[in-house]
Amino acid sequence: MPLPIEYPWHDALWRGLTARRERLPHALLLQGPRGLGKAALAARLARALLCLQPAADGEACGACKSCRLFASGTHPDFVKLLPAEEGKAILVDQIRALGGFFYLRPHTAARKIAMITPAEAMNLNAANSLLKVLEEPPLGSVLLLVSSQPASLPVTVRSRCSRLDFAVPPRELTLRWFAGLADKPAQAELYLELAGGAPLLALALAEAGFLEQRERLLEDLDKLSTGADTPLACAARWKQWEAERCLSWLLGFAADVIKLAMLAAAHRKSGGGAGGLSLANPDARDRLQAMAERLNLSQMFGFFDIVSQARKLLSGPLDELLLLEDVLIRWSRLSRP
Ligand SMILES: [Zn+2]
Structure with missing residues (x-):
């Protein structure tokens, strides 16, 4: 050990x-x-x-x-x-x-x-x-x-x-710690945001090159929306990219889309005020905004629950691939125009 x-x-x-x-x-x-x-x-x-x-x-x-x-x-x-x-x-x-x-x-x-x-x-x-x-x-x-x-x-x-x-440490403390590492993570600040401020998770994501992986996850979600790929094929890829990591990210993604959709709805009512919004994927805001505008909010809430449930079930006896397939089938149904 x-x-x-x-x-x-x-x-x-x-x-x-x-x-x-x-x-x-x-x-x-x-x-x-x-x-x-x-x-x-x-x-x-x-x-x-x-x-x-x-x-x-x-x-x-x-x-x-x-x-x-x-x-x-x-x-x-x-x-x-x-x-x-x-x-x-x-x-x-x-x-x-x-x-x-x-x-x-x-x-x-x-x-x-x-x-x-x-x-x-x-x-x-x-x-x-x-x-x-x-x-x-x-x-x-x-x-x-x-x-x-x-x-x-x-x-x-x-x-x-x-x-x-245990609480998430102050950002400054984590960034100082990153700076002192022999193998400093590139794009440390962005990874820290993706990890919700958790230093070791940010480091693990950086080491795994998660930004590139996230790009592929987003592409897959787009492909499912347009029918360019099937949920079963995507699920097989996601399993190789580590199901837990994919579902954790998907949960943050769903929360982001919901927040942006609610913000847009509030704007339509009050007609102003951008408001500070804390997102899990702050750098992908424009893409998520576009999704939020075309998706049904109540279906997104349902999807969030399904992803959350699937992530919990990962530790159980159910097959990872089946859980991923289930989640992606739901996504493809709700996101098809
Ligand atoms: Zn001793």
Whole structure:
């Protein structure tokens, strides 16, 4: 496992955590938008809590036996639960194994720590199984749940965790951080807007060359509107471009079109006032405006719901390709003149 990285926008959260190091709740839910490094902070906390000689500021020493085990990914008192396959569910057997892990006494450190990321990937059986650990926490156990969709977690799980809220950092801080990177992202400001201000998401989008990819997504939407291509062919391409990323973008796109259509309707009524509008695709405003003018607003609201639902279902057992096909069939129906 690579060493967790420290990010400047975690400073205040980190200070708060280390100040209560000795009286941390046994279950923490680290929640907030994607791309803020929540899992990195959870790993940093786990490493520090397991360290045998932590520094005065609460940071792990990086040199003790525990830190070395942690860095090599073989710490016997730490477990990280992920879906077996990216985008799929965390299953009940994985959570049941946690019971056995916590049942044994700590090996090297003074406590045992489990991290579940993304926690919303737990299916219902897995979440129910976790309740047992949450209700009767073994002494010295710490459970770190990481989630960018905490509303998808059962209330029974959420209510038993202490929340740690992550917020999008100020733009200036992120841009300064980008500027200090050895491999600075080109068009950093635009990528930051596309990522809703989340630094690590912006970086991932920049590394993937998402602006070019977005161009192809927009072209595909145009082709579906004119009948120049079929939803099935587009869906097959979108699957290769990573379904989650495509659907997240499509959600922002639908929200932009809705905002622009509502603004246009308000103009027709009041006859003035441009108003500042915060868009997910600010640089593509003219193209989106043209779409907003010809699409039916109530159908667009319906489409937004469908995309949102499809994105949630991605983590379930349904086939990604079918979900994409369904979404694109709806788009082609609603956007055909
Ligand atoms: Zn150490």
